[in-house]
Amino acid sequence: MRLDVLSIFPDYLAPLELSLIGRAREKGLLDLTVHDLRDWTHDRHRTVDDTPYGGGAGMVMKPQPWGEALDALLGAGAASAEEAPAPEDGTAPVLIVPSPAGEVFTQATARELAERRHLVFACGRYEGIDQRVSDWATTRMEVRPMSIGDYVLNGGEVAVLVMVEAIARLLPGVIGNPESLDEESHEDGLLEYPVYTKPAVWRDHAVPPVLLSGDHGKVARWRRDERLRRTARVRPDLLVALPQDALDAHDRATLAQAAADQEPTAGVEAAGPDLAE
Numbered sequence: 001m002r003l004d005v006l007s008i009f010p011d012y013l014a015p016l017e018l019s020l021i022g023r024a025r026e027k028g029l030l031d032l033t034v035h036d037l038r039d040w041t042h043d044r045h046r047t048v049d050d051t052p053y054g055g056g057a058g059m060v061m062k063p064q065p066w067g068e069a070l071d072a073l074l075g076a077g078a079a080s081a082e083e084a085p086a087p088e089d090g091t092a093p094v095l096i097v098p099s100p101a102g103e104v105f106t107q108a109t110a111r112e113l114a115e116r117r118h119l120v121f122a123c124g125r126y127e128g129i130d131q132r133v134s135d136w137a138t139t140r141m142e143v144r145p146m147s148i149g150d151y152v153l154n155g156g157e158v159a160v161l162v163m164v165e166a167i168a169r170l171l172p173g174v175i176g177n178p179e180s181l182d183e184e185s186h187e188d189g190l191l192e193y194p195v196y197t198k199p200a201v202w203r204d205h206a207v208p209p210v211l212l213s214g215d216h217g218k219v220a221r222w223r224r225d226e227r228l229r230r231t232a233r234v235r236p237d238l239l240v241a242l243p244q245d246a247l248d249a250h251d252r253a254t255l256a257q258a259a260a261d262q263e264p265t266a267g268v269e270a271a272g273p274d275l276a277e
């Protein structure tokens with residue numbers, strides 16, 4: 001997979017040289033390049049921003065450096081091709097524009113983007129990038145404004161670190177043991193179970209005995225029950241979103257018991273939907 005990141009703070013992306021992502025780059029699994037947007041400016045001050053039309057606070061990123069940078073990354077013909085929407089068959093490069101106003105980036109988005117050939121990340125700063133950059137880019141690319149959550153960051157760089165890590169670890173060969181991906185939080189709509197290692201007792205806290213039983217069936221059932229209980233407690237919204245057939249009778253009994261255990265005593269109604277039915 002090819003990844004290009006455009007930023008006025010390329011050093012911010014240095015963590016992409018470390019750990020699993022760094023190793024994947026060394027192994028050639030990931031062709032990732034971080035570019036300084038200012039390389040596509042032409043004035044002495046390497047200006048990338050200007051005042052907003054219509055007035056208001058802050059500065060807006062100028063379209064010109066972005067346009068030239070995208071032309072360079074898309075290669076010959078990018079600037080001269082006819083203005084037609086990029087093909088919607090999954091072959092077009094994807095322009096990901098981190099923004100608190102974008103669609104929310106989820107594990108499903110990561111999985112979807114991990115299938116694509118070429119991702120370009122455009123890190124905006126200030127009040128954002130002139131809208132015409134995205135409007136023009138739709139003629140060459142699939143444009144995806146993307147938010148990593150309901151809070152505001154100073155720019156797109158941190159969001160790109162998050163998204164690149166979530167996407168890259170799904171690529172073949174990046175994670176040593178791909179089976180470890182299967183039971184992770186968010187992969188099947190449930191949070192993951194708690195994990196333990198030696199010693200069996202630490203500061204008077206014992207490992208749950210079932211994990212020492214050697215009974216693989218019981219361990220698997222306990223882990224699934226823990227995932228259900230944890231999800232019900234911390235993220236009931238995820239349970240509501242599960243497909244109808246995702247829970248069997250045993251799962252529902254576990255959830256009913258968890259709800260009963262959580263039930264407030266003094267006649268106060270438990271909040272949230274009844275998932276045990």
Ligand code: ADE
Pocket residue numbers: 098099100146147148149150151152153154155156159
């Ligand atoms: N830029 C600023 N805030 C952001 C957010 N929440 N997600 C993605 N990009 C952003």
